[in-house]
Amino acid sequence: MYIGELSSLTGATPKAIRHYEKLGLLPVAKRKGNYRIYTEIDVQSVKMIRLAQTVGFSLAELHELSALKYKHKHFPVEIARQLIQKKNQQIIEQKEALNRLQDNLKQLEDEITNTYVTRHISAETDH
Numbered sequence: 001m002y003i004g005e006l007s008s009l010t011g012a013t014p015k016a017i018r019h020y021e022k023l024g025l026l027p028v029a030k031r032k033g034n035y036r037i038y039t040e041i042d043v044q045s046v047k048m049i050r051l052a053q054t055v056g057f058s059l060a061e062l063h064e065l066s067a068l069k070y071k072h073k074h075f076p077v078e079i080a081r082q083l084i085q086k087k088n089q090q091i092i093e094q095k096e097a098l099n100r101l102q103d104n105l106k107q108l109e110d111e112i113t114n115t116y117v118t119r120h121i122s123a124e125t126d127h
Contacts, residue, residue, distance in 0.1 A: 003029075006038045010046040017046060023059055025049055025066040045069070056087055 003014045012020075020026045021036075026045055029036035045066065052062055065083060068076040 001038050001043075003036050003038065006042060006046065009043050010050060012046050012050055020046065020049060020059070023063060025059060025062055027070045056091065057083070061087075 001009075003017055006012070006017055007014050010017075017026070017038075021029060026042055029038055029042070031037065049059070049062055049066075053059070061083065065076060065080055068079060
């Protein structure tokens with residue numbers, strides 16, 4: 001299949017597909033004249049790359065996984081699981097950091113409110 005069909009099947013733009021190839025996330029496509037020819041494994045790879053990106057993986061994080069997949073001609077499931085566990089731990093840590101940030105924001109709001117109310121009440125009693 002040509003790049004346009006791969007694009008239609010995966011939702012990735014032709015530019016993104018060429019970028020994945022340039023980064024080594026996809027093997028160099030076979031050619032028929034000037035046209036790149038893709039296979040079903042490329043469809044699955046592009047779908048996996050796009051899904052992985054939606055859950056926070058960078059293209060750099062996916063590089064080793066893709067290289068191993070094409071080198072050994074099968075998907076390295078155990079390595080993928082390890083990467084997913086690592087990403088999940090990062091998400092947990094990000095959630096904890098956001099919760100701390102939210103607590104600090106509430107503390108700031110309380111401090112501002114208490115300061116304003118205290119000054120406002122003092123100003124009223126002074127008059």
